[in-house]
Amino acid sequence: MIHIGCHLSISKGFAAMGNEMLSMGGDTFAFFTRNPRGGRVKELDSADVEALNVFLREHAFAALVAHAPYTMNLCSDKDRAREYAEECFSEDLGKMEMLPGNFFNFHPGNSLKQDREACIDRIAEILNRYITPDQSTTVLLETMAGKGTEIGRTFEEIRSILDRVDEDKRARVGVCFDTCHVWDAGYDIVGDLDGVLAEFDRIIGLHNLKAVHLNDSKNTCGSHKDRHEKLGEGCIGEEALRRVVTHPLLDGRPFILETPNERAGYVKEIAEVRGWEKNAERYR
Numbered sequence: 001m002i003h004i005g006c007h008l009s010i011s012k013g014f015a016a017m018g019n020e021m022l023s024m025g026g027d028t029f030a031f032f033t034r035n036p037r038g039g040r041v042k043e044l045d046s047a048d049v050e051a052l053n054v055f056l057r058e059h060a061f062a063a064l065v066a067h068a069p070y071t072m073n074l075c076s077d078k079d080r081a082r083e084y085a086e087e088c089f090s091e092d093l094g095k096m097e098m099l100p101g102n103f104f105n106f107h108p109g110n111s112l113k114q115d116r117e118a119c120i121d122r123i124a125e126i127l128n129r130y131i132t133p134d135q136s137t138t139v140l141l142e143t144m145a146g147k148g149t150e151i152g153r154t155f156e157e158i159r160s161i162l163d164r165v166d167e168d169k170r171a172r173v174g175v176c177f178d179t180c181h182v183w184d185a186g187y188d189i190v191g192d193l194d195g196v197l198a199e200f201d202r203i204i205g206l207h208n209l210k211a212v213h214l215n216d217s218k219n220t221c222g223s224h225k226d227r228h229e230k231l232g233e234g235c236i237g238e239e240a241l242r243r244v245v246t247h248p249l250l251d252g253r254p255f256i257l258e259t260p261n262e263r264a265g266y267v268k269e270i271a272e273v274r275g276w277e278k279n280a281e282r283y284r
């Protein structure tokens with residue numbers, strides 16, 4: 001079965017997100033581990049978190065794909081920004097252990113005016129400092145569109161971060177495949193999805209692909225723009241997204257919508273994706 005959901009607001013608490021996603025027809029979701037614009041971090045209500053844990057089990061949800069704030073740049077050239085990012089990573093990763101067995105996804109970073117190799121070293125250094133071999137959370141590096149100086153714009157860059165992770169922590173790190181980002185980065189998932197997945201497998205390994213961000217894109221392949229579009233309304237288009245959703249090599253992964261939608265739009269897209277699954281044979 002396909003696991004599908006979207007980003008939800010954490011404003012009403014953890015248990016409320018579970019109920020909300022069930023009512024929207026999904027069985028996984030994403031949420032920001034803190035306000036991306038900074039500000040004070042709320043103390044977690046452990047009873048509320050535990051209620052969500054029970055709910056997820058009862059309703060057989062797939063793993064959640066929590067998202068670190070966009071402002072978290074582990075390899076910033078500014079000391080304060082880097083310290084904030086490190087604190088953010090360690091605190092939010094720690095909190096994820098209250099929701100055992102889920103994913104914590106983040107944007108690898110922006111190199112700004114620095115050497116990219118040095119940034120890759122720095123990102124891996126932070127992963128090695130805070131990930132423990134016995135944690136239940138899997139940390140995901142998101143594939144990026146290559147806007148500005150983003151790290152993670154090629155499969156090779158993601159691979160080079162993974163290569164620097166300590167052996168005993170490697171199983172706790174994976175990759176989140178964002179369809180809008182890989183397309184914008186120059187991987188032609190419309191013309192040659194099989195080829196892109198083969199390349200991913202060769203460079204990173206498909207066993208490391210743990211989750212998918214399912215988005216259409218407002219721009220052409222290789223544009224390096226990162227502007228998401230509703231499913232079927234962008235340059236990737238419905239047919240290619242159908243092939244992603246029903247691709248046997250991506251079977252079992254949680255698919256998270258990050259399309260520009262309000263609640264009703266997400267409900268519609270979740271139903272659409274479930275429909276694609278039902279008719280999958282016709283689209284092979």
Ligand code: FE
Nearest residue numbers: 067106107142
């Ligand atoms: Fe993201």
Ligand code: FE
Nearest residue numbers: 142178213258
């Ligand atoms: Fe994404």
Ligand code: ZN
Nearest residue numbers: 180181226228
């Ligand atoms: Zn994006």
